[in-house]
Amino acid sequence: MTELVLILAGLTLGVGALVVAQRLLGRRARPKTLTTHTVFERVRAVGRLVGMEVRAKEIATSTRGLSWLPPLILSQARVAMIFQFEKQFSVDLARLRPEDVAEAGPGRYRLRLPAIEGSLRLLDVTPYDIQAGRVLGLLDIIQVDAATQGDLMKKAQAQAAELYTANDARYEDEARRSIERRLRAFLALFDVRVDIEWPQPGADQAGRPADERRPAPAVA
CATH class of the missing domain: 1.20.5 (Single alpha-helices involved in coiled-coils or other helix-helix interfaces)
Structure with missing residues (x-):
């Protein structure tokens, strides 16, 4: 013994x-050195007027291993990260054409704007808890690799997209009102009044007849 x-x-x-x-x-x-490589994929001029920004923070956790074993014998590999997302609701003023502006009277115009567009962006990723799976708390046998972290990021982004989609209608309405206020306040500096029209949701604005467009309430 x-x-x-x-x-x-x-x-x-x-x-x-x-x-x-x-x-x-x-x-x-x-290694004590850090090497970075920067690649510019796209550089372009934009004319977007942002009416609403919505930010969300999400903590996502992914585990790998045998959950039925006691942690003292075999602990699971775990990755927890904090994701910060932002979705902007804007109109692209670069899409305006001469026929989108019509004179409605002395000092008054009718403006037909493009549809609201939403753009979801991942702003920041912060590692919260990363642990490899260990035997007896000593040997790392389940490594936390790049594939695991990449899969976690995809799942978190998909969940954030679902969250925004569920509230898109309300956010778009608020973005329209915000854009209308800013355009009217800006044009009022030149003593110009404007009636703003929006296309129907989900429809292409180009070539639509006037009775199928949804006018915004006029402001005298």
């Missing part, structure tokens, strides 16, 4: 020494 205890103690000390040595050598072997 004493020999068995000594053997187990020796194995435990040996494994512990091996893990400590690996970590020390790994830290010393880590």
